[in-house]
Amino acid sequence: MTGYVLQKLGYALLTLFGVVTVIFFLFTILPGDPARMMLGQNESAEQIAVVKKKYGFDKPVGLQYLYYLNDLSPLSFHSTNSDDYTFFSEGKYNAASLFTIGNTTVVLKTPYLRESFQKNGKKVSKVIAETLPNTVVLAVSAIIIAMVLGVFLGIISVLFKDGWIDKLIQLVSTLGMSVPSFFSAILFAWLFGFVFHEYTNLNMTGSLYYVDDFGEGKHIQWKNLILPAIVLGIRPLAVVSQLMRNSLLEVLNQDYIRTAKAKGLSFATIIRKHALKNSLNPVVTAISGWFASMLAGAVFVEYIFGWNGLGKEIVDALNTLDLPIIMGAVLIIAIVFIVINILVDIVYGWLDPKINM
Numbered sequence: 273m274t275g276y277v278l279q280k281l282g283y284a285l286l287t288l289f290g291v292v293t294v295i296f297f298l299f300t301i302l303p304g305d306p307a308r309m310m311l312g313q314n315e316s317a318e319q320i321a322v323v324k325k326k327y328g329f330d331k332p333v334g335l336q337y338l339y340y341l342n343d344l345s346p347l348s349f350h351s352t353n354s355d356d357y358t359f360f361s362e363g364k365y366n367a368a369s370l371f372t373i374g375n376t377t378v379v380l381k382t383p384y385l386r387e388s389f390q391k392n393g394k395k396v397s398k399v400i401a402e403t404l405p406n407t408v409v410l411a412v413s414a415i416i417i418a419m420v421l422g423v424f425l426g427i428i429s430v431l432f433k434d435g436w437i438d439k440l441i442q443l444v445s446t447l448g449m450s451v452p453s454f455f456s457a458i459l460f461a462w463l464f465g466f467v468f469h470e471y472t473n474l475n476m477t478g479s480l481y482y483v484d485d486f487g488e489g490k491h492i493q494w495k496n497l498i499l500p501a502i503v504l505g506i507r508p509l510a511v512v513s514q515l516m517r518n519s520l521l522e523v524l525n526q527d528y529i530r531t532a533k534a535k536g537l538s539f540a541t542i543i544r545k546h547a548l549k550n551s552l553n554p555v556v557t558a559i560s561g562w563f564a565s566m567l568a569g570a571v572f573v574e575y576i577f578g579w580n581g582l583g584k585e586i587v588d589a590l591n592t593l594d595l596p597i598i599m600g601a602v603l604i605i606a607i608v609f610i611v612i613n614i615l616v617d618i619v620y621g622w623l624d625p626k627i628n629m
Contacts, residue, residue, distance in 0.1 A: 277618055284614045291606040296340050299595050300333060306389070306595060327386075328357035343384040344603075350377045385600035390592045396600035399585060404604065406480050407574070407581035411566035413497055414505035419559055422509045423552070426516025427543060430524070441513060448510030454572040456503045461576060464499060474499055477578030500577040504570055508562040512555055519551040557616065564612040567605045 307323040324330040328339050339357060342348045348367075350360035352375045360369065360377045367381030385396035425445070429438045465476035478496035523529065524547055532542045571583035578584070582601055589597035 280614050280617050284610050287610055288607065291610075292341070292344060292603065293337075295599050295602055295606075296337055297333075299599055300336065325355075326357070331357075343386060346381060346383065348379050348381060350379055351375060352377055385603070386596040388594055388597050390589075390594045391597075396596045399597055400582065400600055400604055403580060403582045403585045406579065407567060407570055407583060409480060410497065410500055410504060410570055410574070410579060410581055411563060413501035414566055415508065415559060415563050417501055417505040418508035418512050418562070419555075421505075422512025423516050423555065425509075425513040426520060427548070429513065429517040430520045430543070431539070433521070442517075445510040445513050448506045451506070453503060453507065454576060456506055457500070457573045457576040460499050460503050477576075479578060479580040481580075496577075496579070500570075500573050500579050503577075504566060504573050508559065508566075511558060511562070515555050515558055516551060519554050520547055523547045523551045560612060560616045564605075564609040567608055 306327070306329050307320045321330070328336055331339070342350075342358065349358070350365075351358045352372065353359060360367070360379055365379065365381045365384055367379045370378045370380055372378070382397070385400070387393045387395055388399060391399065425441050429441045432438045461476045464472045465474050469475075474495055478493060480492060480494075480497060481490040482493055520543070524542075529542060529547060532546050537545075567582065570579075570581060571586055573579070574581045574583035575587045582604070586598060586601045588594075589601070
C-alpha cells in the first residue's frame with residue numbers, strides 16, 4: 273500500500289511540474305509587455321524599466337522561469353541584495369529564513385503566487401483565499417443536487433423501465449449533457465430571476481454575501497445560491513442519472529437478486545435493501561471526478577450570476593490582462609484536479625483488491 277501511494281504521489285508531482293511549466297510559458301509567450309499591462313499604455317519608458325527590474329521582466333525567459341519555480345517552491349533561495357528580484361523580505365513572502373550562505377538566504381515559505389497587476393499590488397494568494405471558498409460552496413451544493421436528484425431519477429427510470437417516464441428522464445438527461453452551462457445560466461437567470469421573480473423571489477444576479485447600505489458587515493444570502501447551484505449541477509445530474517440507471521439494471525441481473533425475488537420480496541424492497549448500495553460504486557467514482565471539474569466549469573456560471581467566486585475572478589482578470597491572477601487561479605484549479613484524482617486512485621486501489629498495489 274505504501275509503495276502504491278508513493279507511486280501515485282510521484283506521478284502527481286510530475287504532473288504538477290508539467291502544469292506549472294505549461295502555465296508559465298503559455299502566459300510568458302503571449303504578445304504584450306507585462307510591465308505595460310501593469311502601468312497602462314501612457315506610462316514613460318523610465319517607469320516601465322523600473323517595473324521590469326522589480327518583477328524580473330528584464331531577465332531572459334529561462335531565468336524568469338527559474339524565478340517562477342523559486343516563488344512556488346516551499347524551499348526557496350533568495351538574494352541578500354535589495355536590488356535583486358529574489359531579495360528576501362518578510363512583507364513579500366510568508367516565510368521563515370533558515371540560514372544564509374554568502375549572498376544567498378535559504379527560506380521555508382508558503383508558495384508565492386506573486387501580486388496582482390490591477391489590484392494595487394494585492395497578493396494573488398489573498399485574492400484566491402477570498403474567492404475560492406465561494407466557489408467551493410457553489411461546487412459542493414451543485415454536487416449534492418446532482419447526487420441526490422441523479423440517484424432518484426435513476427431509480428425512477430428503473431422502476432418504470434421502457435415506459436414513458438423512463439424515456440422522458442433519458443431525454444432530459446441527454447439534453448442536460450448537451451446544453452452548455454452558459455446557455456443554461458442565461459436561461460435560468462432570465463426565467464426564474466426575471467420572468468417569474470414575483471413567484472420565486474430569486475434574483476438574476478447575486479453572491480453568497482452582501483454588504484448592507486449601513487456598512488454593518490456582510491450578510492449571507494442563501495437564496496442567491498439556488499440558481500447557480502442548479503445550473504452547475506445539471507450536467508453531472510444527467511450523468512449520474514444515466515450511470516445509476518445502467519448500474520442498477522446490471523445489478524438487478526445478478527444471482528442474489530433472483531434469489532431475493534424467489535423469496536417473494538417486492539421490487540421496491542429489493543432495490544432499497546439489496547441493489548441500491550451495490551449500484552452506487554460507479555456513481556461515487558464519477559462524482560468525485562466531477563467535483564474537480566466544477567471549479568473549472570463554474571467560470572461562466574459565476575460570471576453570469578454575479579457570484580463572487582474564483583471563476584468570476586478569472587473572467588475579470590482576463591478582461592484586465594491581470595496575468596498573475598490568471599496564472600495563480602489556473603494553478604490552483606490544476607492542483608485541485610490532481611489532488612482529487614490521486615485521492616480517488618488511492619481509495620479505489622484500497623477498496624478494489626484486483627488493482628495491483
